[in-house]
Amino acid sequence: MKIRKELYFGFTLMALIIVAALAMVFSVDKMTNGHYGLLMLSLVVVAIMLGFPTAFTLMGMGMLFAFFAYHSGGQTAAGALKQTLDLMVQRAFSVMGNDVLISIPLFVFMGYLVERANLIDKLFRSLHLALARVPGSLGVATLVTCAVFATATGIVGAVVTLMGLLALPQMLRAGYDVRLSAGVITAGGCLGILIPPSVLLIVYGATAGVSVVQLYAGAFFPGIMLAGLYIVYVIVMAKLKPDWAPPLTAAQRAVPLPAGLMAIGATSDGWAPGSLISALKGRRNQSVSSGYLLGQLGIALLPAILFALVAVASYQSATRVVVEESYTELQAMGAGSNQDTSSGGGLAEPEGSGLAAPPSADAAAEPPGAGAVEEPPGAEPAGQERAAGAVAEPPAAVAAVTGAGTDAPAATTKPASTGFWIGLGVGALALAAFYAILSYARLEVFKMLLSSFFPLLVLILAVLGSIVFGLATPTEAAAVGAFGGFVLAAAYRQLTFGVVKESVFLTAKTSAMVCWLFVGSAIFSAAFALLGGQELVEQWVLGMNLTKTQFLVLSQVIIFILGWPLEWTEIIVIFMPIFIPLLDNFGVDPLFFGLLVALNLQTAFLSPPVAMSAFYLKGVAPKHVTLNQIFAGMLPFMGIQVLAIVLLYMFPGIGLWLPQVLYK
Template identity: 65%
Template sequence: MRKEIWFGLSILVAIVITMFVFLPAPAEMTSGHVGLLMLGLVVVAIMLGFPTAFTLMGMGVMFAWYAFHSRDPGQAVQMTLDLMVQRAYSVMANDVLISIPLFIFMGYLVERANLIERLFKSLHIAMARVPGSLAVATIITCAIFATATGIVGAVVTLMGLLALPAMLKAGYSTQLSAGAITAGGCLGILIPPSVLLIVYGATAGVSVVKLYAGALFPGIMLAGMYVIYVLLVAKFKPSAAPPLSAEERRVELPTFVHALPASSSTTAVARLARALTAPRIAGAPNRTLLSQLFIALLPALAFAVVMGIGYRAVTAPAPAPTEMVEMGTEATLGGDQGGLAEPPAEGQLAEPPVEGQLAEPPVEGQLAEPPVEGQPAEPPAPAATAPPAPAAATATTTAQPATAAPTSYWITLGIGLAAMAVFYLFFTFARLEIFKMLMGSLFPLAFMILAVLGSIVFGLATPTEAAAMGALGGIILAIAYRRFNYGMLKESAHLTAKTTAMVCWLFVGSSIFSAAFALLGGQELINGWVLGMDLTPVQFMILAQVIIFLLGWPLEWTEIIVIFMPIFVPLLPHFNIDPLFFGLLVAMNLQTAFLSPPVAMSAFYLKGVAPPHVTLNQIFLGMLPFMAIQVVGIVLLYMFPAIGLWLPEVLYK
């Protein structure tokens, strides 16, 4: 047996002995204390490097057998095996988890379509005049790519290969460069479609759709705070993020631009329009000019389409009322307030009420039925004229007029037109080339992201259906960029299977472990201990987040979710805490699992692709300011819950 295994087992034995020394005496020790012992052993075993899923599964099976054996020794083995099968089947039958392999497959396809390199270069050039442009472009690229993939390791690794050498060559400090890459890459934990949110939703029983809607604005807020920090560093400490030189900001123009005649206007639209009206220019055919003019006018066309759709939406006539009117109103009470009577139609005889029973009036041309013996005959009822039809019934016959557009629409239109005018006033051929680069890298990816997330958030598709469409979109993007082949598909499917199997076994192990922990009474013991502290909701929330923050140092987010969320979630109803809001705080907090030493997986991902002179300590120092920003973001989200809860309340109230 290897020395590492002997070392790990010896540590576990030492921990068992230590916990038995500090736990109550055997006479006072309950099965709940054994559950706490199991929890401590699992945490230490994971820290020693034992596989998380199989550690949870093995510990759960052993301690479940102990719990069953203490109650019924004869059935302990059978009941333990039944528990394993039932828990494994419940995980496999969970429909929410189907979206995990599809989202992961989409991420690997987008990663291998080489989109991140195109995206970083286009954003880098587009933001060349912004202070700290390389770091800002890195964070925005990480945020967009993390939204498309949700795979932290892939984003940090690729940006370490692309952005880190560029930033170091431009004179950026190693700490700021490493911090921007690692912090930006970790945004995939929070920004949808995050696998963490799916795992938390399946563990805590919270709607994944609401989690996605709630996590959108906190993720954008956190990325914005990162960008603001970089801008402040570049402004007040230029040596850490020096501006780019004029040569690095220069954009190569296509050859047809040099063939255009000189003009007093420098705008691309004006020069293209003038060239089309002039005689044919050598080197600049009309087809090229028309295509370039169409591309240049795309922002204006998109603005016109959006405002046109908005105008139709705000001026649409109010829905016409139906012919059905509310029962019990005066319009439907045919003069008798004690019951409902249908008003007689014009030209027909009204049915008279008969005392004691309903009598049918005689039909014209027939003999009336003789009255019942002992009952006086009723005189024939005179013809009744129909009352005027109620307004609600006749409203459907007339078309509803269109409503006038509100003032806010015209204000928005005016601001948009002014912005378009300013945009085209400074829209040179250099900016046209940058716009074309963004169209080839940012817009296809953004369209796919909006299609996937929009269909989920607005209820057009379930997460599983949207994930399937996202995987198809990843294949289409890879084909469009000529990166799709059998080898790429095979590698993406293989990595997806590996990652999905890891998550699946984590869920199975977590389910068995949670069942054993509940059987031993560990959950009841912790509940009694927490409730006995008589905490307020604020104090409990602070205590829970501090524990999660500290757990993020030695453990990864997967272990924290599957092990500790089943302990925290049952306590939330007692403190009137929304599990959705708690999940958003946990998701933002769990990014510390990738930014906190000594584990800090993103630091090791970056170190694996960084130049040799970049040390691990420099990477850790660069991550610390961004960790502080995360803490500020958690405080802001807690103080202003509407940041995360406004969108779910608007969409799903």
């Protein structure tokens, strides 16, 4: 019965689209090509909702209406057919020559390799033990796992499905509310749409002509903000309604210790650093080798070593003085030439002549001022001395800085700023707090994080850092990420022929879908432009006399509604070419608009009744978890996403600050 209701909703939506198209046809006295373009757009949406392949539907409709546009312009049928086929070939070639699209298969391949390396199981286990004392720890650990895994994969369906198999049973066994558990998994799985390296941002950048590098930099803080809002909501709900997210029991928080540590009398609550040092000094633990104890102590001291290295490197960077030698040498040469000129009277002469010449010409007119007339010449030597001193001073000052012409060494350091010392102090306090509570149980959790969380973190930072800081293009960084996925899979002994074969097959399937979508979208957009549909839409929107805020609200509402029946790929490749030309008329930055669209499409993924995340989760959830419960759990998170959109609009710096700092 539920499926029938969903079918009814789909048919109702299609009927509304058809009725709107027919109303447009019968409301005008004469159908123009622009009206035929809008009719084509309506037919494409209905055909996609009926289940026709999106890429080939776009190509078929585009070629059919392009032929109509050429033929209606006075061309013969043969000439119109030739132009249509030429258009198809040119558009397909232009898409295949787009360098940005090369990064898509590489990022997708990296995601599938990481997904099949079974890292998510270890990651979730280590995170929920590390966050055991946080209210709603299982929900928070699920969201953090989803955020990290979404960053490494960017595949919404894979993240939701895997977390549904892994986290949902554990949360239900721990007594978590079904709605909260379902909402956490579906919302967390959608973070891959926004958090880089997002395939959506690559597709949007290629469609809108926006730098993918700047899009990644702009989406970084909005993604963190959204994940943070989710986590805050779970913690608040765990505090307000403890029965929705009960704390973990002592048995669930228990961490088994290895036999080597048990042999030296280690307990879960024992202070690890002091005990390990005492064990190394003592002679009573002959059953445990010193090498093993040194290894355990080295792991325990790893944060301190890393902190010391970062502190030293930061101090050197903060106190280093960068001397632009070529610039200062030019200053010294210029100042020296002025000094030589002044010794010959070149600089003093204009001052002297300007003061002495008028008295000699007008001496009879100013008898009482003779003293005054004589005074400037009398003061002239002092003025000359000052001028000479002023001219001679810069070389000395420059020499003091550059070390040229003097025996004094050049200044190569400067005092560190107050902000550096404050940051260093905060880091030292955090490190001291870490070691104050570092028990053997926490040491084991830290080792679990080292083997699951930090390898993924290094891979993510290597990929995103190289992109954001301009060290590599997205394609080059994607290649590094794919290689990193190989290394991780090999390190965890999951790099089998079957894993590689399946990853390659899924990558080829996903990449082919995206590339054919681009080809179909290019042909469809060309036909839509030939028919004048874009001009008609632009005239209609501009005729409404909307403000910038009203236009953004209208566009986001339309995109939100389109997110019910359509996938994000279809929305980007079909409707973004319609919206992008309108942005200049309202002074909207395409980068900022893309961030709003990415947040909006996440909301569409969570909005009933056509929420893809809900169906992904329902496919792997226990039978007693109903679709209505999943929908009910998703609604609060959809409200949080709407709040995130409002915050991003009110404070654009959340998304635009980092690109402006790095690239402008």
